[in-house]
Amino acid sequence: MIKAEPKTILYFIWNYFDVVRDLFDTQSKEGIIRKEVLEVILEKGKKDIKTQFLEYKILRKVNDDYELRDVYYKLVEFILVEFRPLLPEEIEKFGTSISELFRKITEGINEDKNILIERLRGLSSQIKEFTESVEKNSIRLLNETRELKSNVNQIDYRDKIQKASFWIQYYINPLNSILDVNHSESITNKLLDVSGFANQKRLSITDETVRQLFEQLYFQLIQSNDDLLRQSKLLTNELLPLIERIRTESLILTGWIEFLRSPDKVSPPSLLKTRNDNPYSTRAYLNAKEYFEQFITQEDAVIENDEENHERWVFNRTFYRQRLAESLPVENFFDWCNSELGSNGGEMSNEKVFALTSLLFDGDVEVVSASDGSSMQIVTGTSRLFVPKLNLKKNGLP
Amino acid sequence: MDYPESHKKIVEELLEGKFILSREEHYNEIKENEEFYVSFFKASFGHELQITNEFVRLVSEETDEKLSRDVSIFFAILCYELDKQGKNFLDTLQYSEFSMDEINSLFEESSWIDLVHSNKHLKDSDARKRFIFSSMAKRNIIDKIADERFGFTAAYKVFMEYAKDLAQKTLEDKRSQISS
Numbered sequence: 001m002i003k004a005e006p007k008t009i010l011y012f013i014w015n016y017f018d019v020v021r022d023l024f025d026t027q028s029k030e031g032i033i034r035k036e037v038l039e040v041i042l043e044k045g046k047k048d049i050k051t052q053f054l055e056y057k058i059l060r061k062v063n064d065d066y067e068l069r070d071v072y073y074k075l076v077e078f079i080l081v082e083f084r085p086l087l088p089e090e091i092e093k094f095g096t097s098i099s100e101l102f103r104k105i106t107e108g109i110n111e112d113k114n115i116l117i118e119r120l121r122g123l124s125s126q127i128k129e130f131t132e133s134v135e136k137n138s139i140r141l142l143n144e145t146r147e148l149k150s151n152v153n154q155i156d157y158r159d160k161i162q163k164a165s166f167w168i169q170y171y172i173n174p175l176n177s178i179l180d181v182n183h184s185e186s187i188t189n190k191l192l193d194v195s196g197f198a199n200q201k202r203l204s205i206t207d208e209t210v211r212q213l214f215e216q217l218y219f220q221l222i223q224s225n226d227d228l229l230r231q232s233k234l235l236t237n238e239l240l241p242l243i244e245r246i247r248t249e250s251l252i253l254t255g256w257i258e259f260l261r262s263p264d265k266v267s268p269p270s271l272l273k274t275r276n277d278n279p280y281s282t283r284a285y286l287n288a289k290e291y292f293e294q295f296i297t298q299e300d301a302v303i304e305n306d307e308e309n310h311e312r313w314v315f316n317r318t319f320y321r322q323r324l325a326e327s328l329p330v331e332n333f334f335d336w337c338n339s340e341l342g343s344n345g346g347e348m349s350n351e352k353v354f355a356l357t358s359l360l361f362d363g364d365v366e367v368v369s370a371s372d373g374s375s376m377q378i379v380t381g382t383s384r385l386f387v388p389k390l391n392l393k394k395n396g397l398p
Numbered sequence: 399m400d401y402p403e404s405h406k407k408i409v410e411e412l413l414e415g416k417f418i419l420s421r422e423e424h425y426n427e428i429k430e431n432e433e434f435y436v437s438f439f440k441a442s443f444g445h446e447l448q449i450t451n452e453f454v455r456l457v458s459e460e461t462d463e464k465l466s467r468d469v470s471i472f473f474a475i476l477c478y479e480l481d482k483q484g485k486n487f488l489d490t491l492q493y494s495e496f497s498m499d500e501i502n503s504l505f506e507e508s509s510w511i512d513l514v515h516s517n518k519h520l521k522d523s524d525a526r527k528r529f530i531f532s533s534m535a536k537r538n539i540i541d542k543i544a545d546e547r548f549g550f551t552a553a554y555k556v557f558m559e560y561a562k563d564l565a566q567k568t569l570e571d572k573r574s575q576i577s578s
Binding site for chain 1: 456463465466474487559560561562566
């Protein structure tokens with residue numbers, strides 16, 4: 001069991017990646033990290049971190065020596081894109097497992113659902129591993145052949161041909177057979193059979209879980225077949241004609257291959273930087289930002305609850321209609337409003353004045369404006385209202 | 399003081415980063431006034447004037463590294479792919495015309511496809527066309543022949559020299575590693 005937190009382990013790898021890389025290089029070359037070599041690597045970095053390497057289970061003891069655990073080895077391999085070339089036998093094993101799982105799936109399609117699901121998942125995982133292995137191997141073989149083409153190690157022609165023949169005979173040709181769609185026993189061909197079957201089952205099977213798994217498998221195979229086709233083209237166009245390609249050497253091509261390996265790590269040729277004449281200042285954006293920022297209100301807006309509880313005023317039309325009828329005739333309607341609202345307490349408001357004004361439109365009263373056309377002022381909580389002096393009398397009376 | 403007739407054009411084009419090619423009239427004016435222009439650009443802008451039999455250009459520490467890197471990646475992949483097809487890439491660059499279809503096919507089929515797809519200027523056919531017919535044409539690195547066809551001017555040699563120097567440096571580094 002690992003006591004350390006996962007983040008602590010990842011931080012440790014990040015922090016001591018140079019040491020991890022040295023260990024990876026050593027293991028890639030020698031297959032193991034000798035005790036003495038480990039001491040040298042740790043001493044070189046002046047790091048006393050052997051305990052952590054073992055405690056975090058990054059290194060494993062093998063007798064007196066050490067090795068990086070497989071999961072960490074593969075992680076570094078993937079990050080550095082430095083893959084070990086796989087022998088064809090290591091890739092062919094996927095063909096066997098894929099065939100076997102496929103056979104059991106087709107034969108047991110109507111048997112136990114749980115084992116069918118597990119087999120489908122297993123098949124998907126094997127296909128994934130197979131595709132990744134082919135891709136990793138192609139990358140490695142491509143690097144090897146580019147190195148032969150660029151020949152920075154200045155190997156003489158005979159040795160170069162010998163090396164190329166070795167790669168072709170033991171790696172490139174067998175990989176080509178694995179991928180060759182015209183070869184009936186190739187894994188690519190097996191995958192086409194699986195794909196056809198998955199396509200048929202994703203449409204016909206009734207159980208939804210199983211149907212979905214067949215569908216996933218089918219779409220995974222479409223992607224895998226594309227990837228494998230690309231790798232196959234690479235083999236045919238670039239790797240198989242290796243001997244022909246390394247016949248010629250060019251210093252320029254050596255330079256370009258070295259450049260393409262890591263184009264961001266070398267300075268490119270000088271090319272004059274032009275001065276752009278913009279129709280606006282290059283600082284226009286910052287100036288505009290500064291200008292607008294001065295108008296941004298920095299104070300926080302606070303919404304306060306009303307502390308006073310105002311009792312809501314409801315216009316009682318019947319009550320006021322009756323009060324008005326009793327007061328008729330009225331010399332000045334708005335004086336009457338003032339006194340009515342004042343006598344009932346509460347603050348004078350626009351709402352109250354307008355509500356009482358609606359009484360003027362009842363048919364019970366006759367409204368006559370003052371003969372001199374004079375007006376008066378009503379002060380409410382929010383406004384000053386200028387209103388005419390209105391004389392009211394009961395409708396039909398002189 | 400009397401300036402050469404095309405003085406304004408010469409200064410403008412060179413400051414725009416253009417290669418002035420030997421077939422252009424103002425190339426001869428520069429050649430005739432070589433001493434003047436070398437000191438003029440040095441004194442006025444601090445730039446070196448590089449004059450070869452095929453072109454004139456300004457070289458400076460103020461370099462457009464991004465554009466130069468992308469042009470270099472373009473030439474590197476093109477040379478690699480032409481060689482893969484069994485062609486003499488130097489002859490092809492010097493004497494052949496290229497169509498965009500040909501370029502697209504070479505780049506899409508390249509084993510450097512990850513690098514192609516991650517490069518803003520080379521990632522797809524539209525980006526490549528813009529890069530060749532705008533960025534490279536503006537600097538006189540290519541000659542536009544038709545809407546979809548072009549050839550390289552002698553400016554490509556700057557990039558070939560660069561690759562050669564880089565190879566020599568790598569080989570020297572390897573040698574010194576072995577000897578130490």
